[in-house]
Amino acid sequence: MLSKNIVAIGGGGFGRSLGSLDIEKYIISLVSKKRPRICFIPTASGDSSRYKLNFYRAFSKLDCITSHIDFFSRTEKLEEKVLTQDIIYVGGGNTKSMLAVWKEWNLHNILRNAYEKGIVMSGVSAGAICWFDKGITDSFANELTILDCLGIVNDIACPHFDEEREREPYVNDVINRQIIKSCICIEGNCALHIKNDFEYLSVDFGNGKKCFRVFKENNNLKKEIL
Numbered sequence: 125m126l127s128k129n130i131v132a133i134g135g136g137g138f139g140r141s142l143g144s145l146d147i148e149k150y151i152i153s154l155v156s157k158k159r160p161r162i163c164f165i166p167t168a169s170g171d172s173s174r175y176k177l178n179f180y181r182a183f184s185k186l187d188c189i190t191s192h193i194d195f196f197s198r199t200e201k202l203e204e205k206v207l208t209q210d211i212i213y214v215g216g217g218n219t220k221s222m223l224a225v226w227k228e229w230n231l232h233n234i235l236r237n238a239y240e241k242g243i244v245m246s247g248v249s250a251g252a253i254c255w256f257d258k259g260i261t262d263s264f265a266n267e268l269t270i271l272d273c274l275g276i277v278n279d280i281a282c283p284h285f286d287e288e289r290e291r292e293p294y295v296n297d298v299i300n301r302q303i304i305k306s307c308i309c310i311e312g313n314c315a316l317h318i319k320n321d322f323e324y325l326s327v328d329f330g331n332g333k334k335c336f337r338v339f340k341e342n343n344n345l346k347k348e349i350l
Contacts, residue, residue: 132252134310138182146329160210168217214251220263285309306339
């Protein structure tokens, strides 16, 4: 049976420091190949050169076959590139700008096709929430907002839940005002592993970090650990 996997990271990983590469090792473990092919998509950071360098350092250490996709220099044939990978890793940055570029190049549909074919989808921050129906983003300078995303996962997600102090009050407020019914909230140094669309598993690679579902029940806000 074909296995489908998304690993949505709330914050941390190789973008900050190489460290022990625990979450990177976890992502690689989902592929039954000695040297998996992994492609980095750093669109949300404007194809940051430093970010790409950290990616190559991290996954070369883990004996992967590494590559990346640029959109702000000449762009290669996307479908051919994406569908020959074992893992896609999407970097953090400005989610709104990233999705706009992807749609212009039809990458959103290519990624959906890749997911259905069993290619592991992963990423941090913008690269975590992009897979969901909607994500809570700081793409705008002065406020958090709810953004329509790719819709592969039928849920709403918020990264950096314990790392940025405005996140939890914002989530609580939009649920209290019935703008959304619930939200998947992912702490830094933690990831949500979504298996076959519906099975949710919290992966701690920090120190007791968690994923929550925040929702309202009997007029009270509740946090359910996933």
